Amino acid sequence: MNAHDAVREKRKQFRRLLRRKKLTVMPGGFSPLYARLAQQAGFESFFLAGSQLSAFLYGVPDNGIIGLRELVDHSRHMAAAADIPILVDADTGFGNAVNVYHAVKEVARAGVAAMQIEDQEAPKKSATNAGRRCISAEEAIGKIQAAVAARDEVDPEFSICARCDTLGAEGGSFKEALERCIAYVKEGGADFIWLNSVETREDLKRACARIPAPVLTIWGGKDAPPTFEEQEALGVRIALIPTVAATVGLQAAWEVMNDMRARGTRAMAEWNKHAKENPWGRPDMDMLLGYSKVREIEQRYIPASLQRDYAKTWGHKVDYTTVSAAPEKRRRKA
Amino acid sequence: MPIELRHDPGAKRRRLRALLARPELLVMPGGFSPVYASAAERAGFESFFVAGSQMSGFLMGVPDTGIIGLRDIVDHARHVASATSIPILLDADTGFGNAVNVHYAVQEIVRSGVAALQLEDQEAPKKSGTGGGRRCIPLDEAVGKIRAACAARDAIDPDFVVCARCDSIGAEGWTMEETVARCVAYAKGGGADLVWLNAVQTRAQLEEVCAKTNAPVLCNWWSEVEPPPTFEEYARLGVKVALFPTFVSSAGLQGAWELLNDFKARGEAAITDWRQRSRQGKWGAADYRGLTGHPAVRQLELDFLPQSAQRDYASNRAKR
Numbered sequence: 001m002n003a004h005d006a007v008r009e010k011r012k013q014f015r016r017l018l019r020r021k022k023l024t025v026m027p028g029g030f031s032p033l034y035a036r037l038a039q040q041a042g043f044e045s046f047f048l049a050g051s052q053l054s055a056f057l058y059g060v061p062d063n064g065i066i067g068l069r070e071l072v073d074h075s076r077h078m079a080a081a082a083d084i085p086i087l088v089d090a091d092t093g094f095g096n097a098v099n100v101y102h103a104v105k106e107v108a109r110a111g112v113a114a115m116q117i118e119d120q121e122a123p124k125k126s127a128t129n130a131g132r133r134c135i136s137a138e139e140a141i142g143k144i145q146a147a148v149a150a151r152d153e154v155d156p157e158f159s160i161c162a163r164c165d166t167l168g169a170e171g172g173s174f175k176e177a178l179e180r181c182i183a184y185v186k187e188g189g190a191d192f193i194w195l196n197s198v199e200t201r202e203d204l205k206r207a208c209a210r211i212p213a214p215v216l217t218i219w220g221g222k223d224a225p226p227t228f229e230e231q232e233a234l235g236v237r238i239a240l241i242p243t244v245a246a247t248v249g250l251q252a253a254w255e256v257m258n259d260m261r262a263r264g265t266r267a268m269a270e271w272n273k274h275a276k277e278n279p280w281g282r283p284d285m286d287m288l289l290g291y292s293k294v295r296e297i298e299q300r301y302i303p304a305s306l307q308r309d310y311a312k313t314w315g316h317k318v319d320y321t322t323v324s325a326a327p328e329k330r331r332r333k334a
Numbered sequence: 335m336p337i338e339l340r341h342d343p344g345a346k347r348r349r350l351r352a353l354l355a356r357p358e359l360l361v362m363p364g365g366f367s368p369v370y371a372s373a374a375e376r377a378g379f380e381s382f383f384v385a386g387s388q389m390s391g392f393l394m395g396v397p398d399t400g401i402i403g404l405r406d407i408v409d410h411a412r413h414v415a416s417a418t419s420i421p422i423l424l425d426a427d428t429g430f431g432n433a434v435n436v437h438y439a440v441q442e443i444v445r446s447g448v449a450a451l452q453l454e455d456q457e458a459p460k461k462s463g464t465g466g467g468r469r470c471i472p473l474d475e476a477v478g479k480i481r482a483a484c485a486a487r488d489a490i491d492p493d494f495v496v497c498a499r500c501d502s503i504g505a506e507g508w509t510m511e512e513t514v515a516r517c518v519a520y521a522k523g524g525g526a527d528l529v530w531l532n533a534v535q536t537r538a539q540l541e542e543v544c545a546k547t548n549a550p551v552l553c554n555w556w557s558e559v560e561p562p563p564t565f566e567e568y569a570r571l572g573v574k575v576a577l578f579p580t581f582v583s584s585a586g587l588q589g590a591w592e593l594l595n596d597f598k599a600r601g602e603a604a605i606t607d608w609r610q611r612s613r614q615g616k617w618g619a620a621d622y623r624g625l626t627g628h629p630a631v632r633q634l635e636l637d638f639l640p641q642s643a644q645r646d647y648a649s650n651r652a653k654r
Contacts, residue, residue: 025601027594032395034590041594054626057393057410059368059417061628074393081395126628131635131645170646228601241605244597245590247622251612252589253370253582254620257363257377260581264361264565268581275588280595283587289390289397291465298467308467314504315465 007079007111011157014085014113017044018159018192018214023232026216029245030056030074032081036288038245039084041280048078048112050089051126052246064123068094068103075110085113087161089242092122096139097146104150104160114159116194117147119166119180127196127218132169137180144188161216162190167197168220174203178210185213192216192237201226201234208235216240339419343447347493350421350449353380354495354528354550359569362552365582366392366410368417372625374582375420377617384414384448386425387462388583400459404430404439411446417627421449423497425579428458432475433482440486440496450495452530453483455502455516463532464556468505473516480524497552498526503533510539514546521549528552528575535559537571544572554579 001009017024027038028047035046051062053074058066075088088107093100100117107115118124119140121133134140140162147160162184166172177195184190192213197220198204204226208215214237219225231239259267275282286292298307339345353360363374364383371382387398389410394402411424424443429436436453443451454460455476457469470476480498487494498520502513513531520526530552531543536559544551552575555562568576596604612619623629635644 025597027597029590031392033391033587036395037587037591037594041591041598043594043598055369055622056367058413059372059626060413061623061626061631063628063631077394077396125645129628130647131632133645170649225602241597244605245594248593248608249583249586249590250369250373250620250622250625251608253365253586254373254377255612255615255617256585257374257379257582258617260361260363260578261378265562268578271585271588278592280592283591289395291397291399291462294397294399295467308461308469309506310466313466313468313506313508315462315467 003111006083007113008155008157010079010083010085011113011155011159014045014087014159015157015191017085018237021232023228023236024238025228026087026238026240027244028052028087028240028242029247029249030078031246032078033288034245034249035078035082035084035086037283039082040284040287043084045085045087045113046078046082047240047242048075048086048088049242049246050091052243053089056246062124062126062129064091068099068106072106072110075107075112079111079113087114087116087159088112090115090117091124092120093117093143093147095122097143100143101146101150104147104158105154108151108154108158114161114191115147116161116163117143118163118194118196119143119184120169127163127165128220130168132165134166134169134172137176137183140180141183141188144184144190148189159191160189161192161194162188163194163196165196167195167199174199178207181207181211181215185211194218194240196220201230204231204236205234208237214238218242340416343415343449344491344493346415346419346421347449347491347495350381350423350495351493351527353421354574359565359573360575361565362423362575362577363582364388364423364577364579365584365586366414367583368414369622369625370582370586371414371418371420371422373620375418376621376625379420381421381423381449382414382418383423383577383579384411384425385579385583386427388580389425392583398460398462398465400427404442408442408446411443411448415447415449421495423450423452423495424448426451426453427460428456429453429479429483431458433479436479436482437486440483441490444487444491444494450497450528451483452497452499453479454499454530454532455479455520456505463499463501463554466504468501470502470505470516473512473519476516477519477523480520480526484525495527496525497528497530498524499530499532501532503531503535503539510542513539514543517543517547517551521547530554530577537563537567540573541571550574552577 026045028049030052038046093103119134125132144162151158164181166177181193194216199221216238362381364385366388374382390396390398429439455470461468483496500516517529529549534540535557553573554577
């Protein structure tokens with residue numbers, strides 16, 4: 001399959017996930033590697049979070065600091081690395097309806113399956129933070145319409161997600177949020193709706209029943225979030241865990257660095273043992289990065305005189321093996 | 335008001351020189367992200383390494399075979415440097431060509447704000463330093479590249495640190511005599527501030543290079559022949575920098591791998607358990623908001639937005 005067909009196939013696959021009644025659990029983060037990890041662990045789609053792109057590539061907060069170019073660049077690498085469809089967080093679309101129109105075309109050309117535009121005022125705030133302010137429903141609907149028009153010009157299979165950030169924002173109420181979501185579908189033409197920060201199960205059920213499109217939600221209530229079974233029963237179509245791969249990676253790095261500060265090489269030896277012995281072992285780095293493809297390209301296209309000698313040169317396994325048992329004889333430094 | 339250390343590349347470069355001049359071993363973790371570098375700083379590490387393999391993997395999803403270029407690494411290096419107050423060592427692979435390319439690459443990298451860069455003596459396109467198939471350029475060409483790097487550096491910031499990496503152990507036609515000769519020449523003829531002896535197999539090799547090289551020696555141990563030395567042993571063998579070049583991002587990847595599988599198998603219970611483990615762990619949950627500078631946003635708004643444009647934080651909700 002050529003690259004263009006592969007992209008379209010992933011977009012069609014994403015639309016199939018949206019149509020079916022069964023809940024789709026979508027993990028997220030950033031990085032082509034995490035997207036492939038998710039694929040290998042059996043997930044059917046992956047989310048690129050603007051917050052994680054801001055944090056892990058630039059080290060900046062999720063406040064609309066990164067722009068279209070950063071997003072498109074990273075999206076292209078993720079889409080190329082993963083066989084599962086990718087949903088991309090395009091924040092506010094980087095301006096008004098005119099900016100959205102151009103942003104959608106750029107993002108669609110990057111090869112991802114879908115993108116989300118939120119109804120916050122630019123510059124945006126993190127969706128899980130206070131200080132959010134939404135643009136008027138009228139302006140937001142216009143932005144979704146611009147997104148859909150741009151999408152139709154480049155690939156009708158590409159999905160547009162309208163995100164409603166009204167719950168928890170200035171002056172936001174559930175009634176208003178619900179009205180917005182319905183309008184984003186009916187007037188805007190959004191393929192699916194992301195309703196952020198829902199606080200009760202009753203609200204969630206009502207929203208899923210009234211919104212005439214598949215609903216993705218992130219829980220914002222004080223009670224424990226509904227289980228996946230509950231969410232499916234309430235009518236939710238996508239349960240998004242938007243930063244999970246990146247957050248867990250950060251936590252693991254934090255713990256292992258502190259442990260290494262405290263206990264030196266012993267900490268690394270134990271980490272290594274754990275990586276080997278846990279039920280899922282280590283991720284398959286060749287599958288993730290394609291080193292065997294490099295060998296294949298060399299053999300096929302590089303003249304014999306320039307072939308590298310893999311038999312006599314050697315590499316290493318990523319393995320800190322055991323804690324030092326120093327060899328018996330150690331020469332003193334001259 | 336004096337500028338913050340993280341915005342003062344000169345101070346960080348002088349700090350790295352002081353770390354290389356002191357008697358104690360410098361333990362340097364590595365990875366790629368500004369967030370991982372900030373976390374390393376908070377955990378008490380004094381420097382951080384940005385690995386080309388990890389930029390290739392986590393930013394572009396490609397193998398470490400010279401696919402990424404100067405622009406990619408300079409762009410990323412600038413963000414890592416501006417997020418941290420500790421000096422950053424940047425992996426510049428082969429310098430993206432010959433001595434001429436090295437000249438331009440070094441000046442671009444100096445302007446990115448990192449404290450040091452590393453150039454390796456492999457033939458371009460490069461191979462992973464821990465993979466097979468490596469081939470080195472001739473010693474005299476490699477020395478010329480280091481000299482070009484130092485001259486380019488001297489023209490714009492003499493405090494910037496140049497590290498020469500010797501990849502000859504395990505490469506085509508390898509002998510230990512040649513490796514030693516290269517390390518000695520990179521310091522003496524090339525003028526490198528730091529020499530990286532790659533792919534060390536034995537304590538004896540390490541000790542010989544440390545004794546003969548007229549510059550501090552950095553070591554990343556990948557031996558399958560001997561178990562790795564402890565930090566105390568490294569210091570005794572004469573090593574100045576013990577580098578763990580991909581440790582932080584490898585740990586992050588492994589953590590994500592395990593939780594994704596657990597999550598797939600057990601659903602949200604896996605996330606709840608993980609969250610509890612993180613909070614109750616010895617070092618607590620990583621401070622994501624602090625590491626990414628979220629608190630500064632409120633201050634910027636208060637300082638510079640007109641009253642009418644201030645956001646209402648009191649009456650609207652935050653999840654955390």
